[in-house]
Amino acid sequence: xxxxxxxxxxxxxxxxxxxxxxxxxxxxxxxxxxxxxxxxxxxxxxxxxxxxxxxxxxxxxxxxxxxxxxxxxxxxxxxxxxxxxxxxxxxxxxxxxxxxxxxxxxxxxxxxxxxxxxxxxxxxxxxxxxxxxxxxxxxxxxxxxxxxxxx
Amino acid sequence: xxxxxxxxxxxxxxxxxxxxxxxxxxxxxxxxxxxxxxxxxxxxxxxxxxxxxxxxxxxxxxxxxxxxxxxxxxxxxxxxxxxxxxxxxxxxxxxxxxxxxxxxxxxxxxxxxxxxxxxxxxxxxxxxxxxxxxxxxxxxxxxxxxxxxxx
Amino acid sequence: xxxxxxxxxxxxxxxxxxxxxxxxxxxxxxxxxxxxxxxxxxxxxxxxxxxxxxxxxxxxxxxxxxxxxxxxxxxxxxxxxxxxxxxxxxxxxxxxxxxxxxxxxxxxxxxxxxxxxxxxxxxxxxxxxxxxxxxxxxxxxxxxxxxxxxx
Amino acid sequence: xxxxxxxxxxxxxxxxxxxxxxxxxxxxxxxxxxxxxxxxxxxxxxxxxxxxxxxxxxxxxxxxxxxxxxxxxxxxxxxxxxxxxxxxxxxxxxxxxxxxxxxxxxxxxxxxxxxxxxxxxxxxxxxxxxxxxxxxxxxxxxxxxxxxxxx
Numbered sequence: 001x002x003x004x005x006x007x008x009x010x011x012x013x014x015x016x017x018x019x020x021x022x023x024x025x026x027x028x029x030x031x032x033x034x035x036x037x038x039x040x041x042x043x044x045x046x047x048x049x050x051x052x053x054x055x056x057x058x059x060x061x062x063x064x065x066x067x068x069x070x071x072x073x074x075x076x077x078x079x080x081x082x083x084x085x086x087x088x089x090x091x092x093x094x095x096x097x098x099x100x101x102x103x104x105x106x107x108x109x110x111x112x113x114x115x116x117x118x119x120x121x122x123x124x125x126x127x128x129x130x131x132x133x134x135x136x137x138x139x140x141x142x143x144x145x146x147x148x149x150x151x
Numbered sequence: 152x153x154x155x156x157x158x159x160x161x162x163x164x165x166x167x168x169x170x171x172x173x174x175x176x177x178x179x180x181x182x183x184x185x186x187x188x189x190x191x192x193x194x195x196x197x198x199x200x201x202x203x204x205x206x207x208x209x210x211x212x213x214x215x216x217x218x219x220x221x222x223x224x225x226x227x228x229x230x231x232x233x234x235x236x237x238x239x240x241x242x243x244x245x246x247x248x249x250x251x252x253x254x255x256x257x258x259x260x261x262x263x264x265x266x267x268x269x270x271x272x273x274x275x276x277x278x279x280x281x282x283x284x285x286x287x288x289x290x291x292x293x294x295x296x297x298x299x300x301x302x
Numbered sequence: 303x304x305x306x307x308x309x310x311x312x313x314x315x316x317x318x319x320x321x322x323x324x325x326x327x328x329x330x331x332x333x334x335x336x337x338x339x340x341x342x343x344x345x346x347x348x349x350x351x352x353x354x355x356x357x358x359x360x361x362x363x364x365x366x367x368x369x370x371x372x373x374x375x376x377x378x379x380x381x382x383x384x385x386x387x388x389x390x391x392x393x394x395x396x397x398x399x400x401x402x403x404x405x406x407x408x409x410x411x412x413x414x415x416x417x418x419x420x421x422x423x424x425x426x427x428x429x430x431x432x433x434x435x436x437x438x439x440x441x442x443x444x445x446x447x448x449x450x451x452x453x
Numbered sequence: 454x455x456x457x458x459x460x461x462x463x464x465x466x467x468x469x470x471x472x473x474x475x476x477x478x479x480x481x482x483x484x485x486x487x488x489x490x491x492x493x494x495x496x497x498x499x500x501x502x503x504x505x506x507x508x509x510x511x512x513x514x515x516x517x518x519x520x521x522x523x524x525x526x527x528x529x530x531x532x533x534x535x536x537x538x539x540x541x542x543x544x545x546x547x548x549x550x551x552x553x554x555x556x557x558x559x560x561x562x563x564x565x566x567x568x569x570x571x572x573x574x575x576x577x578x579x580x581x582x583x584x585x586x587x588x589x590x591x592x593x594x595x596x597x598x599x600x601x602x603x604x
Contacts, residue, residue, distance in 0.1 A: 011337055012347065013330045013475060017196070017468035017523050023208045024178045024466065028315045031175075035313055045168070045314065045372045057174045061212035067278070070347045070470050127218070162488055163498065164326065164481045166319035168372050173315060179466045186464055196465065196523045221319050221498045319498070325510045326480045333477075347470075359476045363514035369580065429520070 002145045004037040005077040007097065010068050020067035026113050027062070030092045033076040034119070041139040053130045058087060058120040064113045066096070073097040074112065083140040086129040087120040153296045155188040156228040158248065161219050171218035177264050178213070181243045184227040185270070192290040204281045209238060209271040215264045217247070224248040225263065234291040237280040238271040304447045306339040307379040309399065312370050322369035328415050329364070332394045335378040336421070343441040355432045360389060360422040366415045368398070375399040376414065385442040388431040389422040455598045457490040458530040460550065463521050473520035479566050480515070483545045486529040487572070494592040506583045511540060511573040517566045519549070526550040527565065536593040539582040540573040 008029055016022035038044065048054055068074055075095045082089040096110045123130045132140070159180060167173035189195065199205055219225055226246045233240040247261045274281040283291070310331060318324035340346065350356055370376055377397045384391040398412045425432045434442070461482060469475035491497065501507055521527055528548045535542040549563045576583045585593070 009334075009338075011330075011334050012469050012471070013333060013477065015470035016465050017470070017472045018205055018207070018465070019470045019472075022466060024175055024182075027175045027178070028313075031315060032311075032313050036311075039373075054169055056169070056218075057215060059212070059214045061210070063210045064208060067207075071341075160485075160489070162481075162485050163318050163320070164324060164484060167314050168317035168319070168321045169314070170319045170321075175315065179464075182466060183462075183464050187462070190524075222492075320507055320509070326477055326484070329477045329480070356471055358471070358520075359517055361514070361516045363512070365512045366510055369509075 002143055003077050003079045004033065004040060004143075005075050006033050006036050008032070008074055008076060010070050010072045010074060012070055014068075015070050018067075020069055023062075023064055026064075026094055027060070027115070029074070029076045029094060030078070030090075030115055030117065033078040033092065034090055034117070037078045037143075038136075041136075041143070043136055043139070048133070048136070049124065051133050052124050053121050053133065054124055055119050056122055058118040060115055060117040062113055062115040066112050068094070068096060068112050073099075080140055080144045081116075081146070083132075083137060083144045085131050085137075087118055088132070088140050090117045090119065091115075092117060153294055154228050154230045155184065155191060155294075156226050157184050157187050159183070159225055159227060161221050161223045161225060163221055165219075166221050169218075171220055174213075174215055177215075177219075177245055178211070178266070180225070180227045180245060181229070181241075181266055181268065184229040184243065185241055185268070188229045188294075189287075192287075192294070194287055194290070199284070199287070200275065202284050203275050204272050204284065205275055206270050207273055209269040211266055211268040213264055213266040217263050219245070219247060219263050224250075231291055231295045232267075232297070234283075234288060234295045236282050236288075238269055239283070239291050241268045241270065242266075243268060304445055305379050305381045306335065306342060306445075307377050308335050308338050310334070310376055310378060312372050312374045312376060314372055316370075317372050320369075322371055325364075325366055328366075328396055329362070329417070331376070331378045331396060332380070332392075332417055332419065335380040335394065336392060336419070339380045339445075340438075343438075343445070345438055345441070350435070350438070351426065353435050354426050355423050355435065356426055357421050358424055360420040362417055362419040364415055364417040368414050370396070370398060370414050375401075382442055382446045383418075383448070385434075385439060385446045387433050387439075389420055390434070390442050392419045392421065393417075394419060455596055456530050456532045457486065457493060457596075458528050459486050459489050461485070461527055461529060463523050463525045463527060465523055467521075468523050471520075473522055476515075476517055479517075479521075479547055480513070480568070482527070482529045482547060483531070483543075483568055483570065486531040486545065487543060487570070490531045490596075491589075494589075494596070496589055496592070501586070501589070502577065504586050505577050506574050506586065507577055508572050509575055511571040513568055513570040515566055515568040519565050521547070521549060521565050526552075533593055533597045534569075534599070536585075536590060536597045538584050538590075540571055541585070541593050543570045543572065544568075545570060 014021045014025045077093045079091045081091045092115045094112045121130045121132045165176045228244045230242045232242045243266045245263045272281045272283045316327045379395045381393045394417045396414045423432045423434045467478045530546045532544045534544045545568045547565045574583045574585045
């Protein structure tokens with residue numbers, strides 16, 4: 001399976017006075033999935049730091065479709081759609097997990113938001129673009145899915 | 152002047168372990184500018200609620216150019232580039248304010264990030280698209296700048 | 303076991319420019335544990351709302367002992383030390399989970415912070431104190447530990 | 454005047470699904486006031502870093518009295534009640550600013566929450582307690598108010 005995913009619960013901290021998840025916070029959920037994906041491949045925040053680099057978000061776009069509410073259980077996905085020398089592109093979705101007993105999920109019907117996130121590797125000192133360390137790039141490569149219409 | 156702006160300081164709460172502003176938090180700064188823009192036009196969160204509607208972010212894209220750090224003073228701009236029946240599009244920038252004594256700002260050189268945010272008016276009950284109340288739409292209209300290449 | 307606990311990972315979103323977890327965010331972790339504790343007893347945010355009440359934090363104190371860092375795995379505990387008519391008191395700790403292979407945890411050596419949180423039940427309309435609904439109070443009662451020196 | 458204060462507006466980002474400011478976020482407002490107080494005395498986050506130290510919150514307690522809501526304007530105060538060799542204690546309040554035209558504020562009637570925060574100076578490397586640099590300690594000293602019942 002090329003799509004990585006984690007589950008999470010929505011807590012009061014994630015919500016706002018409109019009674020739904022504050023739209024900015026979906027991006028935090030998405031980063032948790034990217035981080036766990038990287039960890040699943042054998043790398044973490046500190047292992048990259050030891051190579052004098054770190055990953056930063058270069059650009060992103062998000063399309064909000066339906067809101068999540070407190071108590072909801074959600075699935076956060078991350079799929080690598082492009083691995084380049086100094087950056088990697090993720091396609092991510094947040095989907096509502098229906099409580100047991102309700103009809104089976106129609107994946108498209110339950111997508112709450114969808115995002116494309118371009119993550120760049122930069123030098124910790126200068127902040128300049130840096131080539132992704134080979135063992136990380138190789139791991140990304142084995143997980144990269146070609147998607148039609150990728151930017 | 153069609154561009155609305157506010158100033159803010161960067162605090163520890165805004166930063167992350169990379170020593171810079173956590174990229175998600177720029178979106179909070181941008182919302183503060185949109186909210187104050189709306190307030191400047193005579194409307195606030197609660198005045199819209201009394202009309203059984205509220206504004207939600209429909210979609211956004213962000214391009215991160217340079218990071219801000221704790222103690223930095225920043226300018227957050229908001230310009231309306233399109234007003235439609237049920238939504239409005241903002242172009243927003245966050246710019247570093249140079250300390251007094253440093254050479255005058257080159258606006259382009261100091262842009263930290265740039266975003267396009269589409270904000271939709273929805274019915275508070277159903278969450279369905281709702282026509283922007285006329286007095287708010289009129290106020291937006293008087294502040295709308297036509298920008299070449301607007302989506 | 304009277305102590306309820308959940309595990310969590312520390313992400314970049316939780317950290318600050320000092321390279322550690324931003325001290326305010328430990329309180330979010332603690333609320334997640336209280337919420338999951340309540341859910342484990344059969345109640346959630348929305349079930350309480352249907353009774354026209356909700357829980358709010360009345361007061362809290364926190365003692366910070368050692369910092370957590372990005373990538374750390376932590377255990378967040380919640381123990382009920384008092385159940386009264388309109389409020390409940392939790393004692394909570396956040397402990398560092400040592401990676402496998404390191405010597406066994408000395409519970410006291412690994413406590414990162416410790417908090418006492420008094421949570422009150424209030425009427426959703428007026429915000430006035432409200433008697434905790436009996437089935438919730440009974441569930442709290444079965445989980446209440448008498449602790450010497452409790453306030 | 455020994456009490457330092459800043460004003461702020463409450464934004465959607467500060468609120469939660471209960472329609473009020475998420476209780477954890479009051480602590481962020483309080484830190485902004487402490488930071489601006491320090492800046493007003495001539496010191497900032499980076500000036501302390503250059504002395505190989507930084508300030509961390511050692512412990513705090515908060516008493517929540519009344520909630521703030523989106524659009525509210527609030528006053529955040531900070532008063533130094535004790536300056537010791539390696540730490541400083543602040544008494545802080547958040548007060549609702551009544552809209553013009555309403556009756557004059559009764560300071561006690563408008564207190565939304567009150568907190569005591571003990572801030573310690575620690576060595577950036579080891580995290581061990583560090584003596585507050587003399588010029589900062591002196592500045593704190595001139596602003597320290599003796600309060601009966603201070604811990």
